[in-house]
Amino acid sequence: MRHLIDILDLSTQEIQELVDLGGRIMEHPERYAHKCDGKILATLFFEPSTRTRLSFESAMLSLGGKVLGFSEAASSSAAKGESVADTVRTVSCYSDIIAMRHPKEGAPVVAARHSEVPVINAGDGGHNHPTQTLTDLLTIHREKGRFTDLTVGFCGDLKFGRTVHSLISALSRYEGLRVALISPEELKLPSYVKSEMLKKKGIEYIQTTDLESVMPQLDILYMTRVQRERFFNEEDYLRLKDSYILTPEKLRTAREDLRILHPLPRVNEIAVAVDQDPRACYFKQVRCGRYIRMALIMKLLGIPEEE
Amino acid sequence: MVIDAIHNGIVIDHIAAGKSMELYDILGLGRLDCTVAILKNVPSRKLGRKDIIKIDQLLELDWDLLGYVDPNITVNIIRDDIRVEKRQLKLPERIRGVIRCRNPRCITSVEQELEHEFKLTDRENRIYRCVYCETRYSPPEDPRE
Numbered sequence: 001m002r003h004l005i006d007i008l009d010l011s012t013q014e015i016q017e018l019v020d021l022g023g024r025i026m027e028h029p030e031r032y033a034h035k036c037d038g039k040i041l042a043t044l045f046f047e048p049s050t051r052t053r054l055s056f057e058s059a060m061l062s063l064g065g066k067v068l069g070f071s072e073a074a075s076s077s078a079a080k081g082e083s084v085a086d087t088v089r090t091v092s093c094y095s096d097i098i099a100m101r102h103p104k105e106g107a108p109v110v111a112a113r114h115s116e117v118p119v120i121n122a123g124d125g126g127h128n129h130p131t132q133t134l135t136d137l138l139t140i141h142r143e144k145g146r147f148t149d150l151t152v153g154f155c156g157d158l159k160f161g162r163t164v165h166s167l168i169s170a171l172s173r174y175e176g177l178r179v180a181l182i183s184p185e186e187l188k189l190p191s192y193v194k195s196e197m198l199k200k201k202g203i204e205y206i207q208t209t210d211l212e213s214v215m216p217q218l219d220i221l222y223m224t225r226v227q228r229e230r231f232f233n234e235e236d237y238l239r240l241k242d243s244y245i246l247t248p249e250k251l252r253t254a255r256e257d258l259r260i261l262h263p264l265p266r267v268n269e270i271a272v273a274v275d276q277d278p279r280a281c282y283f284k285q286v287r288c289g290r291y292i293r294m295a296l297i298m299k300l301l302g303i304p305e306e307e
Numbered sequence: 308m309v310i311d312a313i314h315n316g317i318v319i320d321h322i323a324a325g326k327s328m329e330l331y332d333i334l335g336l337g338r339l340d341c342t343v344a345i346l347k348n349v350p351s352r353k354l355g356r357k358d359i360i361k362i363d364q365l366l367e368l369d370w371d372l373l374g375y376v377d378p379n380i381t382v383n384i385i386r387d388d389i390r391v392e393k394r395q396l397k398l399p400e401r402i403r404g405v406i407r408c409r410n411p412r413c414i415t416s417v418e419q420e421l422e423h424e425f426k427l428t429d430r431e432n433r434i435y436r437c438v439y440c441e442t443r444y445s446p447p448e449d450p451r452e
Contacts, residue, residue, distance in 0.1 A: 083418055104414040106439020110421065125412045127440055192443055 002300050003112040003119045007130040007170045014299075015137060015170070021295040021305060022138045022288065029062060032294060035303050036065035042095035043069035044087065044111075045122070046078055047103040051264060051286060052122050052131070056099045059293035068095065085114040092116040097301055099131075118300040126160040126227075132263050133166040134296060135289040139281055140220060142288065143259045149176035151217050155244050156182075156224035156269060158189040163263040164224060165193050172197045179205040180214040184243045186236070187226065211244055216253045221246075223262040223269055223282075247271045254279065261285055310344050310361065318383040319360040319373065324348050327358035330376055333405055334368050336360070371399035375435075400427050402435060406444055413440040 004010065010018070025032050041060035045053050048071065057067045069091075070076045077087060084102065088111040091098060100111050101122040108121035108128075123129040141147065152171060154164050158181055168189075171177050179198060181189050188207065198205050208214060215221075226241045228234075245268060246260070262270060262282040274280050298305070322330060327345050330336075336343050341364035351357040365384065373380045374396035384392040402425045408415045415421045415437070425435040425444055435444045 083420065084414065085418075102414070103412075104417055105410065105412045106414040106437065106441075109439050110414055110418070124414075125440075127412075 001118055003108075003115075003121075004130050004296065004300065005108050005112055005119070005121045006128050007133045007166045009130070012173050015134070018134060018292060018295045018299060019138050019141050021298070022134075022292040023142065024305075025294050026288070026291040029291075029294075032063055032298075034064040035298055036060060036063035036301065039063075039065040039097070039301060040095040041065055041067045041069075041297065042091045042098045043067060043071075043122075044076070044091060044098060044100040044102075045069065045071045046073040046076065046107070047101050047123070048072055049101055049123065051289065052101060052129075053099075055286075055289040056120075056122065056131075056293055058290050059297055062290065063294055063297060065096075065297075069099075084110045088115045088119070097297060120296065120300065123162065126162050128166055129162045129263075130166055131289070131293055131296065132163045133170050134292045135285060136163070136167050136222070136261060136263070137170060138288040138292045139261060139285040140259070142284075143281060144219065147171065147174040150174075150219045151178040151180065152220040152222060153180040153182055153211075153214055153218040154189075154222045154224070155211055155246075157187045157226045157240075158183040158224070159187040160227055161224045164189070164222065165197075167222065168193065168197050172201050172203055177203050178217075179203060180218065181205060181207045182209070182211045182214065182244070184209060184240055186240060187243070211246075212250055212253065215250065216255065218254065218258055221254070221258060221260045223260065223266075225262075225265065225267055225269055242268065245269055245271060246274055248273050248277065251277060251279070310346060312388070313361055313363050313385055314388050316341075316364050316385050317362040317366070317368075318385060319362075320357070320381045320383060321351070321354065322358035322360065322380055323354065323377055324356035324358055326377060327360055330360060330373065330380075333372055333376065336362065339364065339366075369399075370394055371397060372402065372405060374398050375402055375405075398427055398430055398433060401425065401438075406435070408437040408440065408442055408444070410437065410440050410442040413437060413442060415439055 043053050043056050060067050084107050092115045097118045099120045099122045100108055102124050105125040105127035107124050112119045121128055121130055158164050228237050258279045259281045260279050344361040346359040348356045349359055382394040383390050404422050407423045415423055424438045426438050428434050428436045
């Protein structure tokens, strides 16, 4: 039985297969409308989320399956003190596959150890968010047609931004990656991510606080939100939240084929005026999220593409 | 000071001075019924000072855990007054229930029943990471850095 806890649980070949399948589903969703007839997805969201939960539910419903679950810990037995292990043991009796989000890092590892059905990590605190990474990868592949030879700028909260860590980790396996890390001092990429994913693999990277200085070199600009929920101290959040705001003026020196991604939700780090720019891809990215999750559900349930 | 030689048992030697009590706890020697001698600050040509633990019984323990504490430790197995084996220690691939994850965001910080577990991710630099949150084990205040 396969689970997806970390993006590195998937080989580059498996990622390519998922991206290809996601792309085919996107072109002809009707051909996949009954792939999961009779199957149930449980969405266990111990932490609020809009798009991740809805995209999982939409994915399963689009495959002909059904969904059940809860959208906050308060409406589950966790509020009574039930452990993750017991919750998952129980829910795996009611469902065929589980998507779980939890505020504590590593909770999906516990879930996978006790589940009788595949577990998908739908985000564990500031740690991993592999299905967002798959979404990002599908978007990049559709926009750029490749994962190799890319210069990718990551901007904003690189310390707590789990989507950043996961995407760097996934892209670090491809040839010709160059990375620009753009963040305030306090939200720099943790040194262990730098040493294990960039330095050890000999990946070229620069670290800067100045977005505009690297803008002309970028193929991809991955913007992130400074997340209030990751701070223990409200003062630090307020001081750092507006560090980077992407505006049409800041994009003046960017290349025509730049693509702007953001895992969303945004607060104010991308001005609404940028939405009209053809280089803005974050709403296309949302669309990709549904189709890549359909592909992932099929893969983990072992459902063949052709009958 | 004279401590009797053991006839059948184990001598854990070349323990860094002052580390023997830590080892005593990690190996759970307090649970044994046999004689256990702890020698602290023994003069040593190699180390200057060292600790030694003598266990008056032959038993199987998780020796690799000692490799985690200090790879220079030697374990001698004594049978009928003769050293029959000198064990080479290596870093264990996994450490369970000995060291604790300090990351306040880790699932182990709220689920008290979960056994703390670390895996060796870099043998050369002796780096262990929590199997749940991947935080590196180290005593400093900010384990992420």
